[in-house]
Amino acid sequence: MNKKDKKTFHPILVLNRRTFHKNRGRNLVAALAVSMTTILFTTLFTLAQSMSENLVEMTFRQTGYDAQVSFKSIDPEAVKKLAAHPDVKEVGTSIVLGLAENKELAGRQVEIRWGSDAYARHSFAAPTTGRMPEASNEVALDRITLKRLGIPAELGESVTLEWRKDLTDSEADCIRSDFVLCGIFEGNESSYASMSWVARTYAEEMTGGYYNQEGIILGQYMAQVSLYSDRNIESMMGQILADTGLSDLKYGINLAYSPEMGATALQQTLPMYLGMILVFIAGYLIIYNVFQISVTTDVQFYGKLKTLGMTERQIKKLIYGQSGRLCAIGIPAGLILGWLLGVVLVPAFTGILGGNNKVSLNPVIFIGSAAFATLTVLISCMRPARLAGKVSPVEALRMNDADSRSRKTKKRKNSASLGGMAWANLWRNKKRTVIVICSLTLSLVLLCGFYAKNAAFDMEKYLSYLMIADFELADVTSDDYIGGYNPLGSTLGSSLTEHLESFEGLEAAGHLYTHQFLWQMDEQTTENLRSYYTPEVLSDWGSYDPDGPKELQKAVDSRTVSAVVYGLDGIPLEAATQPQYLLDGSFDKEAFAKGGYVLAVGPAIEAGESYPVLPAPSTGSRIELEGRNYTVMAVVCPLSPVDDGASEKGAPDSMEMHFILPSDTFRTLWPENTLRKLFVDVDDEHLDEMQGWLDNYTKDVDSSLPVESRKTKAEQYETEVRSSAVMGNAVSVIIAMVGVLNFINSMVTAIVSRKREFAMIQSVGMTKRQLCSLLIYEGLYYAAITLAVSFLVSSFLVGIVIRAMTAGGFTTFRFTLLPLAVCTPVLFIFAALIPFLCFKNLERQSIVERLRME
């Protein structure tokens, strides 16, 4: 006998393998559930990881470098000592010469420097084409600067940079140096400054070898230190400086490494982690259900194994073995698909953050998702495994009889109507029924919630806040937060404005002028400020802008603020005085136009909420602005297209208060101030024409003209909004699929596990048709209960939670249960179809075959 010579027989392994193959259908459902759970985990992990990586990257870009520590001025000898320290990974150095002041570069800081390769690399400014300059006449620039200069991004182009050795002295000689472009890099859009690398020889020539002279930028010797570890930077730096005997050097730690950054990243990714909990619940519900059902249907099998001497532990091992196989199939597939889904979704999310969208390939994602998915599976089968282990062998042996006995009594109680029988059958396994209904309901309710939340986003509202005209043009220095706004700028010259305002199809236009000066506050306004800024408001303010409360204190103490007077007409005036933006008082257009009235701009709070005081002059009071008296007509919200912009050049560093006057009044008072912003609306037929004209203008005449158009903005935001809605819907669709899968699984197993019972009922005279309708009744009951519960819970969720969540912001709440309405027929069809299909499958076996089955 060859058999007996066979290798050792591992009963549990063999049983595990064979039972797994035997229950292929059931396992398919379970494996699908496992991989779906994994997909969701991986996707969310990928999103969370990519988002926080992008956030860190973005902060790096904003701070301008990614090394841990920077020295604003340091002795070259000290750098050598630092670089030699074992804890220091790399030191990059740079010598600052000055700022490029070419006319085309207005509004962007272009720093002329020499930098070591490491410094360039850590400052996002290493040439991607070409190399760093070596000869005195070479320069490396980024594409942003090149574009502004109007120089093609090709090596060998000649570049002229204008700069001054002494920035504080506006009369200082302007140096014009001609360079050859030897290196090009992308440029850091998130930073206000661009690097313009020159050769060391050029730098030495300009500085004359004098570094770090008090109060002079020229010759500032800077260093960036990269450490091996990101943790405890401060104490490590302290140690390094102590070791090198440089303890009194001042250094700065990169903001991106601060603990607050971690907190921000966590906050950004919090929804993902909440989503994971949801996924865990959904995954648990279905996997648990699959195992629970299979254990209850196989109770006899486990009882039999127990009578043969299988211990509780061995039975548990068998069940965990099954789940292990499911993981081995479901998880790898889920990891791959989940990551791919992440790749699709990451742009949508990081797009909102405004960063670049790199998809993280961090192994943590895969290890973490696999671990979470495995954990979900393990936890899901813990109870079923315990149940199977606890099966009493005798009970299992008797199971058949006991089952049929209790069933008979039930049948009698509920008369013989099919509906009644189906209803009774539904509650024979209460727990299973409840779980299936819960998991289906959860998905439907989530779907409804997501949908209602997305549907509440109001694009119109959003845009009307962001853009108030079809086209908005501004002076080139309007957003120059470094140099400040130049009120005498000439970007919006009369030829340009006249052409636009006489454009065919023009519907409306509007102008904005500003003037800034120091204003002595009156008693009432000071009092208003004092009572509006309660300690809570102040600490809230201070949490994101630490200088704010200090400036306020200074303003209140000295009773002086920096006043910005806006001269408005047309579109911006109408937009800013819309009823929903009036915080206090009312707006009378005619009276305002006469010039005796002023509008005060209040804080950015929701209109409609009432505050006892506003931090602005009181409505109706009379205030004096540069020698003329006005009555405050109303307090309005700051509207970003009107209110945003840099302070005037040379304005003091103090708190600002904004006022609005009619532009006619403004121009008689401050006639030399030029136009700051121009707003134009054209009819739809001429939109493209004007866009084309402006495109040509920025290409041929003035490349620095800032233009924004409603259409491009709308498109840009629409894609963003759409993709985030897609995400929400994708998540709920997957959860819905989990629910439906759960539903299918429990229907199928409920039917398959009752094969014998059905054969028996049929053998005593129930017709096929009756049996089939019995099953369909059961399915329909399931669907009906689920829908009833879902409608109830969703109404609550949408009506109360979502309504509260979408209050305010750019949303208009609409009560909608559309997804449920769509799902209702789908669910009913499934509920009727599954029993029907299962029954068709059952029918293939004869009654005798089914009766004989174990």
Place this chain on the structure above:
Amino acid sequence: MEAILKVKGLKKYYGKGEALVKALDGIDLEIERGRFTAVIGTSGSGKSTLLNMIGGLDIPSEGSVRIGSTELSKLNSEQSAVFRRKQIGFIFQNYNLVPVLSVWENIIFPISLDGRRPDMDFVMQVVNMLGLSQKLDSLPNHLSGGQQQRVAIARALAGKPSIILADEPTGNLDSKTSDDVIHLLKMTGKEFNQTIVMITHNPEIAQMADRIIRIEDGRIVTEQGRQLA
């Protein structure tokens, strides 16, 4: 001869109050090693319950069961499973074969659960004796009832248990096959010096035992012994 199985004051009650069923109501019994005992009685008299108690499958309400030197009530479920697969061979009316395992795998299943290697010569001897050597690779549901019962017997014998408990092993078989099976049981029992306790409804089969115990309403009513031939 020394008694391998000692049952004292064994009671098993099901349900409560009105619905109280006294399945076993005070059983005292001693069975000696190597004896073949038949248990008879009307349906519902408590035979299966008694057998399950002896096999440690169920927990008595009262009383004790001692096999060799082991008191069954002292074992937890884990220990009793291990004890069962080492010491007791079960033969059930409905065979209780594992459908996904082949005949051979079924036979050595309890041994392998115990982590032991089967005694090949012995197991093959049993297999040959039961005429199963041609069927070792088959799956149980491809066998006839009699063949399946023989697999169950082979499985019960394979681990060389000291006691074999059989609950109506011939209930599903015709009289010819029944006779064969009983003869086999007797023969192997003798051959390997095993103690056999068998439930049956068939008086003729009962007559083949060394000793017959009759149970009514959970009590032993009569006993007739027969001297070993």
